[in-house]
Amino acid sequence: MNIALQTQPPALSDYYSETKCIWCDGCGNYGIWTAVKYSLVELNLYPWQVCLCYDVGCNGNGSDKIEGYRFHGLHGRVIPFAAGAKLANMKVPVIAFGGDGATFSEGIGHLIHGVRSNYPITFVLHNNTNFGLTTGQASSLTPQGQAMNTSPNGIPEHTLASMDLVFSLNPTFVARGFSGDIKLMTRILKAAIQHRGFAFVEMLQACPTYNHFATHEYLLDRYFDANADGHDPGNLQQARALATQVQDRIACGILYQRRDAPDFYSRLIPRQGVETTCVEEVRRYDVSEYWKELV
Amino acid sequence: MPRISLKIVGASGQGINSIGAIIAKGLKRSGYCVFGYREYPSLIKGGHASYQLDVSNERICSTETKVDVLVALNHHGLELNMEELKQGGIVLHVTPGWQFPEHHRKLIAERSLRIIYFPVDDMLNRLGARAILSNVLLTAFVWSMLDQDIDALKSLVGETFAKKKALLELNIRCIDEGYSFVDPEQGAISVALPPPDKGFAGHLLITGSQAMGLGAVHAGVRLYAGYPMTPSSPLLSFIAELENKTHMVVKQAEDEITAAQIVSGAMYMGTRALTATSGVGFDLMSETLSLNAMIENPTVFVLAQRPGPATGLPTWTAQGSLLQAANCSAGEFTRCVISVSNSQDAFDLMPVAFNLAEQYQISVIVLTDKQIAEALYTQHPYDQEKTEIDRGRLVVDPEKLKLLKSSDRFNPHAQGGVSLRWLPGSRAATYCAQGDEHNSIGAVDESSLNTKLQIEKRLRKCHGLKAGLPAPHLSIGGRSVETSDWIDTGDEIELLAIGWGSTGDVFQDVMRSDELRGRKIAYLHFTYLWPLRTQELQRLAKRSKHIVLVEQNYQGQLGMLIRMECGLDIPDKILKYDGRPFFYDELLSSVIERCASTSENEKTSPGLEHAGSPS
Numbered sequence: 001m002n003i004a005l006q007t008q009p010p011a012l013s014d015y016y017s018e019t020k021c022i023w024c025d026g027c028g029n030y031g032i033w034t035a036v037k038y039s040l041v042e043l044n045l046y047p048w049q050v051c052l053c054y055d056v057g058c059n060g061n062g063s064d065k066i067e068g069y070r071f072h073g074l075h076g077r078v079i080p081f082a083a084g085a086k087l088a089n090m091k092v093p094v095i096a097f098g099g100d101g102a103t104f105s106e107g108i109g110h111l112i113h114g115v116r117s118n119y120p121i122t123f124v125l126h127n128n129t130n131f132g133l134t135t136g137q138a139s140s141l142t143p144q145g146q147a148m149n150t151s152p153n154g155i156p157e158h159t160l161a162s163m164d165l166v167f168s169l170n171p172t173f174v175a176r177g178f179s180g181d182i183k184l185m186t187r188i189l190k191a192a193i194q195h196r197g198f199a200f201v202e203m204l205q206a207c208p209t210y211n212h213f214a215t216h217e218y219l220l221d222r223y224f225d226a227n228a229d230g231h232d233p234g235n236l237q238q239a240r241a242l243a244t245q246v247q248d249r250i251a252c253g254i255l256y257q258r259r260d261a262p263d264f265y266s267r268l269i270p271r272q273g274v275e276t277t278c279v280e281e282v283r284r285y286d287v288s289e290y291w292k293e294l295v
Numbered sequence: 296m297p298r299i300s301l302k303i304v305g306a307s308g309q310g311i312n313s314i315g316a317i318i319a320k321g322l323k324r325s326g327y328c329v330f331g332y333r334e335y336p337s338l339i340k341g342g343h344a345s346y347q348l349d350v351s352n353e354r355i356c357s358t359e360t361k362v363d364v365l366v367a368l369n370h371h372g373l374e375l376n377m378e379e380l381k382q383g384g385i386v387l388h389v390t391p392g393w394q395f396p397e398h399h400r401k402l403i404a405e406r407s408l409r410i411i412y413f414p415v416d417d418m419l420n421r422l423g424a425r426a427i428l429s430n431v432l433l434t435a436f437v438w439s440m441l442d443q444d445i446d447a448l449k450s451l452v453g454e455t456f457a458k459k460k461a462l463l464e465l466n467i468r469c470i471d472e473g474y475s476f477v478d479p480e481q482g483a484i485s486v487a488l489p490p491p492d493k494g495f496a497g498h499l500l501i502t503g504s505q506a507m508g509l510g511a512v513h514a515g516v517r518l519y520a521g522y523p524m525t526p527s528s529p530l531l532s533f534i535a536e537l538e539n540k541t542h543m544v545v546k547q548a549e550d551e552i553t554a555a556q557i558v559s560g561a562m563y564m565g566t567r568a569l570t571a572t573s574g575v576g577f578d579l580m581s582e583t584l585s586l587n588a589m590i591e592n593p594t595v596f597v598l599a600q601r602p603g604p605a606t607g608l609p610t611w612t613a614q615g616s617l618l619q620a621a622n623c624s625a626g627e628f629t630r631c632v633i634s635v636s637n638s639q640d641a642f643d644l645m646p647v648a649f650n651l652a653e654q655y656q657i658s659v660i661v662l663t664d665k666q667i668a669e670a671l672y673t674q675h676p677y678d679q680e681k682t683e684i685d686r687g688r689l690v691v692d693p694e695k696l697k698l699l700k701s702s703d704r705f706n707p708h709a710q711g712g713v714s715l716r717w718l719p720g721s722r723a724a725t726y727c728a729q730g731d732e733h734n735s736i737g738a739v740d741e742s743s744l745n746t747k748l749q750i751e752k753r754l755r756k757c758h759g760l761k762a763g764l765p766a767p768h769l770s771i772g773g774r775s776v777e778t779s780d781w782i783d784t785g786d787e788i789e790l791l792a793i794g795w796g797s798t799g800d801v802f803q804d805v806m807r808s809d810e811l812r813g814r815k816i817a818y819l820h821f822t823y824l825w826p827l828r829t830q831e832l833q834r835l836a837k838r839s840k841h842i843v844l845v846e847q848n849y850q851g852q853l854g855m856l857i858r859m860e861c862g863l864d865i866p867d868k869i870l871k872y873d874g875r876p877f878f879y880d881e882l883l884s885s886v887i888e889r890c891a892s893t894s895e896n897e898k899t900s901p902g903l904e905h906a907g908s909p910s
Contacts, residue, residue, distance in 0.1 A: 019738045051564070051719045056730070063727050064738035069719035070727035071563060072737075073556075074586050080553040084560025085719070087544050088518055088568065092720040110556075113549040270538040270545070278517035278544055278566035279718065284646070284684050287509045290537060291676065294499040 010046045012037055019064045026216060028128060028179030028205020033062050035177070035185035036095070036124075040068070043190055045093065053082040055098030055107070058133045058207075059126040062097070076107025083119040083264075089279045090265055093193050095122040101131040101139040104160055108140075115169040115198050120263040122192045122199040127162075128207035129214055136210030146213060163202075163243040167236070167256075172197035172263075174243065174256040178223040179205035180216060184252060191254055197263040204250065219250065227253035234258075296807055297489040298879075300359045301437070302347040304376050305368025308340040310430040314366070315346030316500075316671070317434055318441075321451055322350055323500050323673055325443055326491025331500075331671025332358040332876070337525070337609040343371050348671075349879075352489040353807075356637060356672065356800035357879040364486060366437060368429075373399075382406050385484060387437070389415045389429070411478045418472055428469050435473030440486050445474050499638075499674045503667035504529035506638040506674065507597065510645030511569050512541050513677075515684055518568040520546040520557040525609045526665035527571035527599040551576040555583035555596070562587075562594050563728055565689075565718035567649050571597030574616060575605060581624040584658050588628030588753065590728035591705065591714070593652035593659075593687075595645075600664040602874045611874030612665035614796050614847035620660040621825040621856065629655065629712075629756040631764075632825035634662035636799040638672035640822065646682045654687035655713055655756045662824070664847070666797040666876040688715050696723040702735035707748035712755030761826035768820045769831070772813065773806035789815040790889055791839035793832065793865065795824060795853055798845050801877040805886055808879075814890060821853060829861040836863055841893040843886075844868040847877065 015037045023029045040050060047067035054060040054071065055078035063072035069092075073081050082096035103111050103125055114123065130148060131137040138148040138155045141162055145154035166174060173195045177185040185203065192199035204223065206216035226242055231253065233239060239256035265271060301318070303311045312333070319329045327350050335344035349358050361381045367373050367388040377399050380386065386408055393412070395403065403410065413436060415429045422428070431452065438448045449470055456463035477483055501509075508530055511519070521531040531547070538545045544561075548554035554570045561568035572580060577598050587594045598620055602613040620632045631651050635641040641663065648659040690696055696717060704726035706714045714735075717723055727737030732749060734740040769776055771788075794802055799820045806816055817839065819832060836842055844854040844865045849872045854865050869885045871877055 017738075047725050048722050049720065053560075061739070063729060064733070064736075067725050069725045070729075070737070071560075071590070072727060072730045073590075074582055074730060077552065077556045077583070077586075080548070080556035081560040081563075084518070084520065084557035084562075084568065085564040086560075087546070087557070088561035088564035088566040089718075089720055092564070109549055110553060113553065265544075268544060270542045274542050278561065278568075279564055279720075281517045282515040282565075282567050282684070282686070284515060284679070284682050285513050285541075286679060287513045288676070288679065290509060290512070290540065291499050291501070294501050294505070295497060295676075 009044055010041050012041050014047055015040065015067045017065045017067060021065055022061060023058060024209045026206060026208035027058065028203070028207065028216070029058055029062060029126065031179035031182055032124070032126060032185065032203050032205060033065065035182045035189055037066065038182065038186040039189035039193065042186065043193060049092065051085055051092050051094045053078050053085065053094065053096040055096070055102040056133070057099035057102055057126065057131070059097045059099050061133070076102045076105070077110065078102065079107065079110040079114040079123060082121050083114060083117070086119060086121050087265060087278065089277045090120070091277055095124065095193065097124045097126060099132070100125065100127045100129055100141040104140045104162055112169060115166060115171050115200060117264045118172055118197045118261060120197055120265055122195070122201065125200070125202045126205055127202050128205045128211050130207055130210050132207050132210055143213060149210070161244065164240070166200055167240040167243065171200055171256065172258045172261045173199035174239065175199070175254045176202045176204065176243065176252045178219055178252055179203055180220050181223070184225055188254060191257070195257065196259070197261060222248065222250045223252050224249055225253045226251040226255065231255070296351055296353045296355065296804070296809070298349055298351045298355060298359065299486065299488060300347060300349045300362040301364040301366070302345055302362040302376065302379065303366040303368065304343065304345045304372035306340070306371070307335050307338060307342045307344040309368050310427070311344055311346045311368060314430050314434050315348060317451055318437060319348055319671055320500055321438065321443060321448055322348070322441070323498060324447060324496050326493040326495050327352060327488065328355045328495050328673045329500065329671065330355050330357060330673065333669050335610055343375060350488065352492045355804060357804040358876065359880050360878045361880060364437070364440070366433060377402060380406060380408055385409045385411065385440070385486065387411045387413055387433070389413050389433070391416070409481050409484065411481055411484065413476065422465070422468055422472060424465055424469060428465065431466050431469040432473035435470040436476050439474045440484050441488060442485055445470065495673055497676070499676060501638050501672055501674045502529065502669055503635065503638050503641045503663060503672070504669065505533050506641035506672070507635065507645060507663065508533035508537070509677070510642035512537065512543070513642070513679060513682060514567060514646035514649045516543070516567045516569045516649070518544040518558070518561045518566055520548050520554040520568065520570050522548050522551045522554050522572065522576065524573045524576045526601055526668040527573050527576070527597060529668055530571045530597065551579035552583065555580035559583055559587055559592055559594055563590070563592050563719070569595055569597065571599060573599045573601050574603045574607065577616070577619065578623070584630070585624040585626055585628070586730055587658050588626065588630065589730050591656040591753065592728065593656050595648045595652050595659045595661060597661045597663060599668050600662060602872070608874040610665065612797070612847065612876050613872065613874065614664060614798070614852070615872070616662065617824060617848070617852040618855065620662055627750065628753055629657050629760060630825065631655070631657060631659045631760060632662065633659065633823050634796045635667060636796055636820065636822065637667060638674045641667060642677050644822070646684065650683070650685040651760070653689065654685055655760050656687065656716060657756060657760070662796060664797050688713055690715055690717040691721070693722065696721050699723045701726045705733060705735045705737055705749065705752070707735060707752040709752065711759040712752045713759070757826055761828060764823040764826065764828055766828060766831050768822065769835070770803065770806065770818050770820070772816055773803060786815055788817045788835065788839040789841070789893055790817070790886070791835055791842045792816070792818045792845050792886070793821070793842065793853065794818065794845040795821040798847060798877055801879060801882050802845060804879050805883045808883055810883060810887060811890070816886070816890070824853065825856065827856050827860045829857060829863070832857065833861055833863060841889060842867065843889055847871045
């Protein structure tokens with residue numbers, strides 16, 4: 001990438017990576033990866049303007065298959081890292097990616113507090129309803145009773161009602177996409193990145209190697225664009241009902257958005273009226289004013 | 296060095312801290328050096344707690360086990376603390392009709408103790424004041440015993456109640472009443488203080504946590520994330536109290552993992568961010584330490600020590616986390632462990648820690664302990680001019696950014712293993728801060744050649760870091776000396792003591808004691824603990840008759856690191872692991888014992904053991 005020659009608007013090719021893709025044939029990650037690039041280009045963002053944070057899992061193996069300032073961290077921890085990055089520099093869009101294992105098992109506390117805090121970041125859940133990278137163990141979103149690696153009789157636990165949980169936290173943005181619909185995902189991602197607050201985006205995706213229940217065809221048959229059907233994202237109760245009723249048809253699109261709730265940073269009293277970012281403020285400070293009352 | 300000690304005891308929440316704090320401030324303004332030490336159990340109300348002030352007209356930074364004045368706010372103090380009084384000591388109490396048991400009556404006679412009953416309830420009734428004002432009455436009486444000016448106390452109290460006129464008036468009446476009290480049996484009592492040194496009047500009275508907080512702000516820290524855990528919580532509180540003035544981002548996270556990750560994200564983005572925790576809280580942060588090593592993300596963690604394992608003794612002190620700091624977390628990587636020792640370097644070392652972190656793109660762990668975090672120091676105002684902000688190989692110039700290649704970020708051939716770093720949002724080639732083993736651009740690369748190169752890159756930093764760290768600080772007979780001047784010349788050292796952290800100040804006071812004045816005792820103090828620089832120690836050891844390790848842990852953890860690094864074994868150890876800091880008189884007698892045995896052994900060979908040859 002040659003920065004000096006960038007006089008043209010960003011193009012998909014700016015996000016090309018030399019690193020070869022290693023996902024399985026038919027993996028939903030290809031579609032999500034493509035939609036992420038489309039959305040960034042359509043938002044007029046160059047790679048150097050964005051921060052992409054990846055959790056551990058098959059999605060995280062995408063961290064070196066795209067351009068942009070990227071981070072690939074520890075299992076379950078991507079949300080607080082991304083939040084810290086964003087709070088330090090509010091000028092850079094921060095998008096975090098994590099799988100259902102990282103998000104609803106190891107890092108569920110971080111998700112809960114991330115939504116509750118309304119950090120101004122986008123979080124993309126790669127939901128293939130299993131631990132793919134560790135060879136197909138059940139996640140807390142795997143249907144109860146489904147036989148998986150390490151649980152040949154199916155897991156004894158209840159399946160976690162993920163959307164109910166998210167909606168219980170008073171989210172400000174909830175959307176759902178499907179890895180087979182690039183256009184839909186791109187629209188959702190663009191809205192999520194532009195949202196001022198914590199944007200929770202679930203991407204339903206196929207895992208052809210380990211998920212033999214919610215397959216690409218299964219999802220393809222059931223998903224639909226609720227916004228095209230006239231769903232109003234302003235109604236929390238309707239959105240919650242739509243998001244959680246997934247037996248026959250699976251509602252996708254922007255399910256809920258609230259625009260009037262201030263994000264975490266806007267609620268910080270000490271930062272009000274401060275135009276600079278924390279990154280720009282690093283210098284030596286005279287603190288003698290603060291020790292006066294200690295004399 | 297003349298020293299007077301005054302101890303206020305009572306139930307937690309009864310107001311012992313406010314009495315202690317106001318007397319400390321008053322005495323400091325009068326020209327005394329004050330060292331305040333708190334003991335309290337891990338609960339909010341009740342339980343036996345104390346606030347001790349050790350006072351001198353010279354620099355003092357330690358606590359004695361024996362006191363001149365005991366102020367007992369309840370009868371538990373009369374039961375529990377009588378043994379601590381010195382000959383001729385004074386007991387001030389508020390318990391009506393208290394009958395001392397036989398063994399205490401004997402003690403009172405033997406030590407010629409003076410007992411003063413202070414009828415606080417009668418006074419409150421007379422003044423129509425609420426019980427909370429009993430502390431003001433007592434403070435005023437103690438103030439009169441110390442022969443201090445009543446107006447000084449009034450102006451101090453006036454500062455607190457400047458905006459509450461009615462309250463202030465009542466407080467002033469309490470001061471008059473308490474100050475003029477004379478015990479009918481004992482008559483006027485006076486505790487003789489040495490002549491003041493007005494140099495102390497303009498000093499600060501500051502805790503180690505406040506000092507560290509000021510140091511962090513001074514160092515350019517713009518984001519703080521923490522999770523409450525004693526003794527790191529006072530730092531979080533202090534930073535939060537200042538937030539409207541500093542305009543910092545302050546986040547109380549949902550757990551220590553989150554705090555560590557938020558801070559790491561913020562540092563990756565390019566600000567300076569800080570977190571602090573203790574013991575098991577640091578266990579939770581240690582996975583993030585490993586992550587930062589892999590992505591070469593500069594970070595600073597404050598690890599405030601208390602006794603463990605587990606939650607241990609939450610409100611007590613220890614130096615038991617040195618090996619934890621030096622060794623915890625997965626993988627081999629370069630890190631730096633430093634320790635603050637008092638309110639001076641709690642401030643000074645914050646910019647140093649951030650500079651080291653950014654110069655080497657590593658994590659720096661700053662150790663403190665409950666003693667430093669909560670002790671009250673008389674501190675000369677800080678010299679802020681000496682601080683430089685060094686951000687290492689950070690590229691910010693737009694012209695230089697244009698020239699960067701992605702492969703510059705983790706270039707394994709970078710000088711000293713430290714490659715160029717630039718920040719997200721910079722108009723430049725991008726890279727991945729990759730937690731998996733990676734090549735120069737941050738793409739995953741598990742090949743044999745790359746793995747070897749990158750591990751060597753990250754560990755090569757240790758050489759430069761170690762070579763650049765300052766030498767341990769040497770003092771001889773209580774005087775600070777240039778370590779390098781003393782290494783090879785000068786007389787034989789009678790006793791060489793090795794320590795770190797809060798031990799240092801107590802040892803300094805011990806060396807300045809009348810008992811040890813003029814003795815050839817050397818104290819080598821380690822601030823930089825990992826990587827460990829041992830060349831000075833090895834050379835000093837060769838001309839010392841006796842070496843002793845002084846630490847507040849069971850194993851002698853610095854001794855273990857010393858032996859690991861250079862083979863020098865120090866069999867003689869003064870170790871303390873009961874949750875209490877070293878007390879002045881206690882450490883003094885341990886040192887005198889060693890000096891005596893050194894003299895006795897003079898004719899036989901000195902018992903120095905070398906487990907291996909110095910490297």
